[in-house]
Amino acid sequence: xxxxxxxxxxxxxxxxxxxxxxxxxxxxxxxxxxxxxxxxxxxxxxxxxxxxxxxxxxxxxxxxxxxxxxxxxxxxxxxxxxxxxxxxxxxxxxxxxxxxxxxxxxxxxxxxxxxxxxxxxxxxxxxxxxxxxxxxxxxxxxxxxxxxxxxxxxxxxxxxxxxxxxxxxxxxxxxxxxxxxxxxxxxxxxxxxxxxxxxxxxxxxxxxxxxxxxxxxxxxxxxxxxxxxxxxxxxxxxxxxxxx
Amino acid sequence: xxxxxxxxxxxxxxxxxxxxxxxxxxxxxxxxxxxxxxxxxxxxxxxxxxxxxxxxxxxxxxxxxxxxxxxxxxxxxxxxxxxxxxxxxxxxxxxxxxxxxxxxxxxxxxxxxxxxxxxxxxxxxxxxxxxxxxxxxxxxxxxxxxxxxxxxxxxxxxxxxxxxxxxxxxxxxxxxxxxxxxxxxxxxxxxxxxxxxxxxxxxxxxxxxxxxxxxxxxxxxxxxxxxxxxxxxxxxxxxxxxxx
Numbered sequence: 001x002x003x004x005x006x007x008x009x010x011x012x013x014x015x016x017x018x019x020x021x022x023x024x025x026x027x028x029x030x031x032x033x034x035x036x037x038x039x040x041x042x043x044x045x046x047x048x049x050x051x052x053x054x055x056x057x058x059x060x061x062x063x064x065x066x067x068x069x070x071x072x073x074x075x076x077x078x079x080x081x082x083x084x085x086x087x088x089x090x091x092x093x094x095x096x097x098x099x100x101x102x103x104x105x106x107x108x109x110x111x112x113x114x115x116x117x118x119x120x121x122x123x124x125x126x127x128x129x130x131x132x133x134x135x136x137x138x139x140x141x142x143x144x145x146x147x148x149x150x151x152x153x154x155x156x157x158x159x160x161x162x163x164x165x166x167x168x169x170x171x172x173x174x175x176x177x178x179x180x181x182x183x184x185x186x187x188x189x190x191x192x193x194x195x196x197x198x199x200x201x202x203x204x205x206x207x208x209x210x211x212x213x214x215x216x217x218x219x220x221x222x223x224x225x226x227x228x229x230x231x232x233x234x235x236x237x238x239x240x241x242x243x244x
Numbered sequence: 245x246x247x248x249x250x251x252x253x254x255x256x257x258x259x260x261x262x263x264x265x266x267x268x269x270x271x272x273x274x275x276x277x278x279x280x281x282x283x284x285x286x287x288x289x290x291x292x293x294x295x296x297x298x299x300x301x302x303x304x305x306x307x308x309x310x311x312x313x314x315x316x317x318x319x320x321x322x323x324x325x326x327x328x329x330x331x332x333x334x335x336x337x338x339x340x341x342x343x344x345x346x347x348x349x350x351x352x353x354x355x356x357x358x359x360x361x362x363x364x365x366x367x368x369x370x371x372x373x374x375x376x377x378x379x380x381x382x383x384x385x386x387x388x389x390x391x392x393x394x395x396x397x398x399x400x401x402x403x404x405x406x407x408x409x410x411x412x413x414x415x416x417x418x419x420x421x422x423x424x425x426x427x428x429x430x431x432x433x434x435x436x437x438x439x440x441x442x443x444x445x446x447x448x449x450x451x452x453x454x455x456x457x458x459x460x461x462x463x464x465x466x467x468x469x470x471x472x473x474x475x476x477x478x479x480x481x482x483x484x485x486x487x488x
Contacts, residue, residue, distance in 0.1 A: 033322070033325060033329050037322040038318050041318040041322065042314070045318070062485050066480060070286070070477030070480055074281070074289070075282060077281070077472070078278045079278055081469055082281070092270075093267065119377065143363075146396065150399030155393075208325075208332075212329055213332075233313070233317055237306075237310040240313070
């Protein structure tokens with residue numbers, strides 16, 4: 001019980017440890033898949049609405065480029081603020097836990113006991129571990145966070161990274177299907193565009209499969225969900241047009 | 245070292261514990277803020293483009309309702325698949341950790357040692373804790389997950405909940421600014437619409453402040469970022485129109 005804060009070796013932090021993540025490329029998987037899919041789906045839905053209609057190439061380019069940039073900005077800022085708010089919420093929960101350790105140490109001590117009992121500790125061993133952990137408030141709080149709230153400060157998402165990843169992914173996803181419109185190919189552009197959209201969905205699926213260690217079904221799911229979402233969006237547009 | 249799996253009391257799981265989250269309403273804070281902001285920003289950006297243009301009320305309603313539903317669907321499916329992929333990625337990392345415990349127990353044991361050394365344990369105490377934890381592979385893996393990867397299985401996001409929360413939030417956010425168009429008020433609708441959009445941003449900000457325990461600056465930030473994002477989106481649209 002003589003360990004003081006000064007004696008303690010530096011905090012062991014995940015990610016910077018000797019091993020950390022096996023696959024750091026997976027860190028932004030959520031933002032990349034979400035942004036890419038949303039970009040591809042919105043553009044595909046828009047392109048479907050053009051089928052059969054004779055719309056000038058210029059107007060298509062304006063609409064898709066505006067949507068790409070405006071959507072990317074909206075996603076980026078929204079994702080940034082949303083993540084920032086989540087981190088603030090987590091920190092607020094941690095502060096309450098901190099206060100409880102100060103104000104109701106006996107209750108919080110019993111919680112540490114319950115946590116280590118569940119890990120298989122008992123009797124003298126349990127008392128010893130609980131004593132050691134509760135002897136340093138910083139360690140005590142860290143254990144409560146991880147075990148009771150499931151919060152690990154080092155793995156909170158970084159708002160700026162999330163916002164950037166979302167914005168870039170959305171713009172890349174939106175851009176892919178309009179590549180065929182950059183050259184004037186007449187009507188062929190539209191069909192090539194669908195093809196590009198589906199290929200991009202497959203690339204997203206392939207990235208997902210690689211990161212998650214899953215098979216080809218993972219790729220098919222992304223392509224199918226993307227096409228279904230775009231088609232649903234298109235059908236809804238038509239339906240609303242007839243109703244209003 | 246005699247504890248076997250059968251003797252161990254049930255796993256202590258956060259959230260279901262005696263206390264868990266202080267504020268469960270914060271669980272979806274990220275999705276709610278993100279979806280609402282994206283919905284409001286896209287609709288505000290679109291409405292700005294209408295300033296000065298004489299566009300029929302019908303067409304405005306069609307465009308905004310289509311965008312609301314198509315956007316909601318795209319967000320919902322995208323968010324679902326993105327979260328599912330992230331959980332798969334986490335589980336993949338956990339499986340590798342599990343394999344390493346089986347194949348390189350001496351290295352993984354030393355990592356547990358480093359983790360508890362950082363918590364202030366040493367000498368006999370340290371040996372005792374490391375022995376107890378590594379005596380049960382399930383507990384061993386759980387500690388490695390929390391401490392090395394920062395992963396807590398019980399707090400992984402639920403893909404369906406994320407998808408639903410995003411879709412609904414987006415649709416609510418998109419719907420708010422078009423309420424004034426539901427009644428035929430002529431040009432006044434457009435101005436009321438901006439007002440409704442800004443009020444909704446303020447409500448989002450208020451929700452954020454309540455959950456995160458922050459003050460009024462939190463509300464102002466949401467309103468400002470929302471208005472700036474919508475304005476940027478609008479300006480970009482104009483700029484592209486002049487370039488193409």
